[in-house]
Amino acid sequence: MRKLTTPFIGLSAGMLFVAPWLINMAPFESTMGLVQKIFYFHFPAAILFLVSAIVCGIASIRFLFFKKASADAWAIASAELGLLFGALTLVTGPLWARKAWGVWWVWDPRLTMSLVLFLIFAAYTILRKFGGPGSDKLAAGMALFGMLNVPFIYVSVNIWRTLHPMTSVVPTLPTEFGIPLWFCFAAFTMLFIALLNLRATLALQQARIEALYLDEDEA
Amino acid sequence: MNHLSVVDVARYYGRRKALSQISFTCDAGEIVGLLGPNGAGKSTLLSILATIVTPSRGQVTYGDRAPGESGGAAIRATIGMLGHDLFLYPELTARENLTFFAHLYGVADVAGTVSSALAQANLSDRADDYVSSFSRGMRQRVALERALLHGPQLILLDEPFTGLDQTSTAALVARLRERQQAGCLIVLATHDLDVAEGLLSRAIYLKEGRIVGSDTDSRGLVDRYRRTIRS
Amino acid sequence: MSGFFRVAWQVVRKDMTVEVRSKEIVLTTLLFAVSVVLIFSFAIVREGRAPDDVAAGILWVAISFAGTLAMGRTFERERYNDTLRALLLAPADRPAIYAGKLLGLLLLLGLVEIILVPLVALLFNAPILAFPGKLITLLIAGTLGFAAVGTLFAAMLVRVRSRDTLLPVLLYPITVPVMICGVRGTAALFQATPDEPLARLWIAILIAWDVIFVTLSLWTFEPVMTE
Numbered sequence: 001m002r003k004l005t006t007p008f009i010g011l012s013a014g015m016l017f018v019a020p021w022l023i024n025m026a027p028f029e030s031t032m033g034l035v036q037k038i039f040y041f042h043f044p045a046a047i048l049f050l051v052s053a054i055v056c057g058i059a060s061i062r063f064l065f066f067k068k069a070s071a072d073a074w075a076i077a078s079a080e081l082g083l084l085f086g087a088l089t090l091v092t093g094p095l096w097a098r099k100a101w102g103v104w105w106v107w108d109p110r111l112t113m114s115l116v117l118f119l120i121f122a123a124y125t126i127l128r129k130f131g132g133p134g135s136d137k138l139a140a141g142m143a144l145f146g147m148l149n150v151p152f153i154y155v156s157v158n159i160w161r162t163l164h165p166m167t168s169v170v171p172t173l174p175t176e177f178g179i180p181l182w183f184c185f186a187a188f189t190m191l192f193i194a195l196l197n198l199r200a201t202l203a204l205q206q207a208r209i210e211a212l213y214l215d216e217d218e219a
Numbered sequence: 220m221n222h223l224s225v226v227d228v229a230r231y232y233g234r235r236k237a238l239s240q241i242s243f244t245c246d247a248g249e250i251v252g253l254l255g256p257n258g259a260g261k262s263t264l265l266s267i268l269a270t271i272v273t274p275s276r277g278q279v280t281y282g283d284r285a286p287g288e289s290g291g292a293a294i295r296a297t298i299g300m301l302g303h304d305l306f307l308y309p310e311l312t313a314r315e316n317l318t319f320f321a322h323l324y325g326v327a328d329v330a331g332t333v334s335s336a337l338a339q340a341n342l343s344d345r346a347d348d349y350v351s352s353f354s355r356g357m358r359q360r361v362a363l364e365r366a367l368l369h370g371p372q373l374i375l376l377d378e379p380f381t382g383l384d385q386t387s388t389a390a391l392v393a394r395l396r397e398r399q400q401a402g403c404l405i406v407l408a409t410h411d412l413d414v415a416e417g418l419l420s421r422a423i424y425l426k427e428g429r430i431v432g433s434d435t436d437s438r439g440l441v442d443r444y445r446r447t448i449r450s
Numbered sequence: 451m452s453g454f455f456r457v458a459w460q461v462v463r464k465d466m467t468v469e470v471r472s473k474e475i476v477l478t479t480l481l482f483a484v485s486v487v488l489i490f491s492f493a494i495v496r497e498g499r500a501p502d503d504v505a506a507g508i509l510w511v512a513i514s515f516a517g518t519l520a521m522g523r524t525f526e527r528e529r530y531n532d533t534l535r536a537l538l539l540a541p542a543d544r545p546a547i548y549a550g551k552l553l554g555l556l557l558l559l560g561l562v563e564i565i566l567v568p569l570v571a572l573l574f575n576a577p578i579l580a581f582p583g584k585l586i587t588l589l590i591a592g593t594l595g596f597a598a599v600g601t602l603f604a605a606m607l608v609r610v611r612s613r614d615t616l617l618p619v620l621l622y623p624i625t626v627p628v629m630i631c632g633v634r635g636t637a638a639l640f641q642a643t644p645d646e647p648l649a650r651l652w653i654a655i656l657i658a659w660d661v662i663f664v665t666l667s668l669w670t671f672e673p674v675m676t677e
Binding site: 266269270271272273292293295296298300302303304305306307308309310311315319320322323324325365369 | 453456457460461463464467468471472527530531532533535536537538539540541542543676677
């Protein structure tokens with residue numbers, strides 16, 4: 001995994017550089033016009049936002065119940081990426097909504113739950129920062145509950161009749177929309193994996209430094 | 220349980236080493252004293268022995284058992300602890316405190332055990348008064364009997380002599396000796412050397428989270444403690 | 451299994467005895483809840499009348515604010531003489547201790563709600579007697595879901611210095627699903643033409659969340675409480 005970091009960063013940087021041209025070449029969507037193009041960034045960010053919640057939750061389960069100390073590094077890395085991609089989602093969403101719905105924000109289930117998930121990530125990082133020694137376990141417990149929100153967000157649009165487009169929209173996209181979308185998705189995913197790797201490696205190295213420091217004069 | 224062994228135990232809080240390289244063994248019928256200045260790690264060590272804090276490294280074995288995934292409750296059943304904060308509810312009476320914990324520990328004859336504990340604490344006439352109205356010495360006696368309710372074989376005491384007058388101290392010492400005769404292993408943390416002198420069968424000196432010396436002769440403790448801790 | 455209920459019951463009984471003596475938590479929590487309702491009335495009342503359909507929201511906001519206060523206090527009591535450690539030292543199932551603390555908290559909040567709900571109904575014209583069964587189910591299930599997570603978080607924050615500020619910060623986002631179900635379900639009952647099937651749907655979702663939250667809390671209590 002770790003070897004992929006550098007090529008992934010380079011590739012995603014290159015792809016994100018090219019992406020505006022691809023997006024520009026894609027045809028205008030009939031009803032939305034120009035503003036629809038933000039979707040090419042909004043969709044990957046939103047999916048990775050949810051993915052980071054799942055990664056964080058699974059890492060926390062491994063840390064809490066299977067005593068895998070290294071899993072904590074992945075939990076903290078994915079939580080911080082959750083904040084980043086959550087912020088991207090929550091900024092690009094209203095930009096589109098202002099044009100499409102005429103308001104920046106509506107309180108529909110999916111938007112609400114995304115905001116809630118973002119708050120959970122924020123609370124998680126705050127707990128890790130200010131919780132003092134032992135907060136890693138508490139944060140892991142918190143992350144478990146946070147992960148529960150993900151299926152709720154994903155399914156919510158399909159159960160409730162809401163303003164947010166359905167999840168079935170994506171697979172039925174015409175090819176000329178699909179190409180730039182999946183191109184951006186691949187770029188974002190590689191960026192996500194690379195950042196996740198870097199941040200987790202950093203956390204693991206910090207843990208190793210702590211361990212070395214603590215082991216320094218031990219038997 | 221007739222044997223307690225601590226092997227290379229350490230506990231870290233972030234970068235702070237509360238304890239490191241702690242190894243010792245002791246047997247039933249001993250009174251072991253953990254001696255050292257404040258912040259030496261005495262309380263942390265007691266908490267580890269009580270299984271409520273897990274060591275960052277190393278292991279503690281109780282007889283032939285180690286606190287693993289399943290053995291926790293079985294080991295806790297053999298441990299009685301008197302914490303520095305006494306573990307009593309001030310809003311409850313002495314009898315209610317003892318009854319509650321007797322139930323919690325699954326004691327068979329709750330009422331009988333509680334009244335004999337109250338008699339042992341010499342508080343039978345104040346049994347139905349709130350603990351908040353007790354003096355420090357009385358609370359200490361209730362707290363000690365609370366820790367001994369379920370007949371533990373390993374007794375852990377954190378600063379049991381703090382705030383006690385001479386009669387209370389003498390009573391506590393007598394009670395501990397009686398438990399020692401009964402074959403219990405007693406581990407106590409204290410910095411009251413005058414009381415420790417002559418009571419302990421083994422002394423372990425702690426300083427900044429490490430064992431800096433130990434002793435199996437409790438006479439002349441004060442001098443040797445000063446020398447060991449100063450050096 | 452009998453040991454589980456015996457321990458849980460003892461913890462509940464102990465908490466109730468303490469509370470009956472001091473009455474501190476019930477009184478402060480109730481007064482706080484009423485203050486929250488009062489502040490709301492300043493925010494929304496126009497020309498002496500409250501708009502329709504606000505009672506459900508106000509009720510649940512008051513319950514969740516007051517609930518956080520009660521959780522913090524019950525565990526502050528266990529922290530005062532380090533008695534939480536004594537509980538954890540007992541050779542009992544740790545989840546049984548959690549269950550006991552949760553039930554104790556539920557009883558306290560139930561007491562508060564017995565006064566709070568009629569008061570909100572009176573001040574904001576809510577028809578609480580139209581569907582008493584459904585309303586009580588909503589209140590119990592909603593309080594359970596909220597308190598289940600709250601008890602776990604308050605217990606684990608006992609060791610943390612900034613616990614008073616962290617508890618609401620951690621608790622509110624996690625319990626949003628419960629709050630949504632509670633408010634929507636209650637609103638369905640309080641509206642001008644009550645919608646019973648809708649309320650029933652929200653009750654069902656709420657109970658599903660309760661099951662998830664309680665199971666997960668019982669499951670996490672042991673690993674989270676070992677230092």
